[in-house]
Amino acid sequence: MSWLLSLPLIIPFATAIAAFLVRGHASGRWISLTGSAIALAAAIALLMVVLDDGVIAGQMGGWPAPFGITLVADLLSAVMVLITAITAFAVAIYAFGDIDRRREELGYHALFQTLIAGVTGAFLTGDLFNLYVWFEVMLIASFGMLILGGEKEQIDGGVKYVALNLVSTLLFLSGIGLLYGMTGTLNLADLAQKVETIPNQGLLTAVAMMFMVGFGIKAAVFPLFFWLPASYHTPSFAVSAVFAGLLTKVGVYAMIRMFTMIFDHDIGFTHTILLWIAGFTMVTGVLGAASQGDFRKILSFHIISQIGYMILGLALMTPLALLGAVFYLVHHIIVKANLFLIAGIASRATGSTDLYRIGGLYASSPLLAVLFLIPAFSLAGFPPLSGFWAKYVLVKASLDAEFWFMAFIALAVGLMTIFSMTKIWAEAFWKPHPTNPDPALDQVPHRGALLLPVAGLAVLTMVIGLYPEPFVVFAERAAAQLLDPTAYITAVLGAAP
């Protein structure tokens, strides 16, 4: 099965190389799109196999675990790979209308595919040091994409993004070193067994905190999120959509993986901290959004507040809460990427993302208005959209665990989210355009390529919302695998002796 595991990695890398060779030529975007389509097919195949056969693992290079590098796909990994492929496919279409020739010449498509490979690798790897390497692949590609074009704002945002992410990486790296020193292994499945035998569990908690801070910076949780609103509104819209959808979620995924499988020895301590982090992240994110007046800046702050919900699911550590976290991850990537794509179209039609300088989109392009309302309401948690079920499960999980205050915060933050979405609606769509009387969608070049992925992702949100049962059942199974990693460990190391 290892060929199927490595396909979602090999395809983006091969596409990156091909796209790099023809950079600047018009065929680059087609290569990128074709590669993304093939990767999507591979991701679907992988998920099908994991659904049927359970966790699958492959030893790269033929070295048996725990010595070699292992790729593992359990349900969470497989669905994250699929959702990455879906986002990549949508953004590859969007790039036809959004990425100009100059950025293509600078190698946009190659960087984009490398980024996707890095994200996919981080989801699939079963080895801690390998996870670090995938983080770096993802980081260096994202650095390139963020400052591609070299505008003043991009350089400024890029400095902050690069600086804080490098610090996070070094904390993560030190944590790996210390964990290796205590256990003598880097394989996640092997680690999950060996951490129990460490004589001084207090030291393990200390290392766990290093991982929490390292991944916390990546995931943009309170109080480590400041790089995100400083940089996400600066690059091209396609770039910020793929960043918003995927990058912080890799941090969340790594946190979920580590804090369910390896650092579950002192839940009373570590997960209480996570609970506080979750609460503060939700509140500060949504308050930050309320104070902003720019389309993308509002959305950036909402990424932060939504990360809080996922961390809440992890912090509660009940089957229902983890179900909610998994569901939320999937829902959030689709919705958030979509909103950034819409921001791009709105900016093209009206000339800016500054909400006080644009308007009139409802009158001129009702289609775009409808397409905005779907993910916006989904983000806020309106029934019957995907966000409603995601929030419902997490609120229910908090109530079941008798964390009344957290349930209250989750609901209140949902309400505040509506406030921000209403603000975007009122300013960008409802009020007339302050200067130009007629912002028109049909004057936007390549609007088909821009609208198609937006509509596709909106349909996906609706499908999850209207027919949530298979998704909930799936998330339940994924959560069960997280809480009891026996299947994961058996798939990697073979049956216990």
Place this chain on the structure above:
Amino acid sequence: MEQLLSVLIGALVAGSVFLMLAGHLLRFLFGLILLSNAANLTIFLAGGLTPGAPPLISEGAEGPTGTVANALPQALVLTAIVIGFGLFAFALILAFRAYQTLGTLDTDAMRVAEPEEAQ
């Protein structure tokens, strides 16, 4: 040796924190180098030190004889150095570009993407 290295790592981290908080991008990057070296030394140290016994397998043998140094941390450190070097090269160029376009390396003055006055 372990104690000495631990103190060294501590000193490197302390120095890097001092430099990173100095409010100047170039100093921040110098701090980052120190922190990266501290992280590499941490891996090296945590992997266990075995002086004077290289992990070499004599000809014809299936494995090393006796106690030899752990080769894995060295491989990890080597990987981390290479990756860190690449990222740092990028960060330096970025700092140079930032100085060219923004005209300053004072981190408090870098407010182009986040203007002071939120309208």
